[in-house]
Amino acid sequence: MVQVDLEVRGEEGSKMEIDIKKQTDNELIFIVDGVDVPFINAIRRICMMEIPKMAIEDVDIIRNDSTLFDEVLAHRLGLIPITSSTASESIIFASECDCGGHCPKCSASFILKEKGPKVVYSKDLKPEDPDIKPVYDTVPILRLKKNEEVELAAIAQLGIGLEHAKWEPTTACAYKYYPKITVDDNCDSCGMCAEECPRGVLELKKDKIIVVDAENCSMCGTCMRICPTGAIDVGGEEGKFIFRIETDGSLSPQEILTKACEVLSEKTDRIIEFC
C-alpha cells in the first residue's frame, strides 16, 4: 500500500496541509489538502456518529399537567443539547459502569419543577453538576396554563450518534471538493457565464473571464451549459477539500475533530493488530 502511494504521489505523497478559513464557537471551516476521499469521509462519519456527548436518556415524570404527552415531553428533553466538554472526560458510558442503574460516575441529573401559567425554558432545568447544563437557556420545553404543574427528574448519559441522533454533536458536517475552474483559449469573452453564475464566482474584466471567488462555487455547471464555445470547465481538485463542521454547542468543533482523529487511529490500530 505504501509503495503504491509513493509511486503515484511521490515521496511527499502523504503530506497533509490544513488551512483554517473560519473559526467560531460552534463552526469551523477549513481547507485540507493532500488527502483522499476515503480518509476525509471517515473523518466526517466519525465526527457525526462516534463522538461521545451527553444527552438526556431517562426521565422520571412525577407530575405533568400540560397538554404535552409524557413521551413527547421526554423526547423534547432528549433533544436539548447539554454541555459535554468536561462530561466526556469525567463520565463513563452507562454500559461500562458496574452500578447497574444510574450513578454519578455514569450519569448527570436534572430537576424540573415549575407551576403555571408560564412557558418552561431549558434554563429552568436545574442541573446537579453546574458544568453539565443545557447549552441554550432559551429553548422552550412546554407551556403551562394556570395552576398546571410539571415535576420531573431527568438523567443524562453519555452516548454516540450511531445509537440515537440526540447524541450527534454536529448539525452540519460536510466537505466538498475544492473547485477548479479553467477557461481555455476558445473563450470569446461574451460574459454569459459571469451573468448566469448564481453565486457570483465569475467576473468579466477587461474582456477576460476572471474567477473571483472559487471557494463559493457549488459546481452547479450553469456556466458550462451556457457557454457557446465550451471554453469553461468546472471540476474538483483531486485531494483538496473544503470541510465544514457546525456543532449544536455541546462540544466545540475543534474538540470533535481531534477526537475523531483519535477514534480513527484507534480503529486503524485495531486493524493492524488483527492482521
Next chain:
Amino acid sequence: MIPIRCISCGKVVSAYYDEYQKRSEDGENPKEILDDLGITRYCCRRMIIAHVEAW
C-alpha cells in the same frame, strides 16, 4: 410548541424562536432577523417561518 431542532439538519432552532417572534412583531424584516440570528440554511429558516404556535 416549536420543534427543538431543525427536522433536516438538527440545528437548535427553537432557541432563537422567541427572539425571532418578538422582533418580527416589532416590524423587522424576517429575512434580516434570520440572517442576524445566524440561521442561514433554508431547512432551518422554514422551521421558524412556517411555525404557527397552536396553543
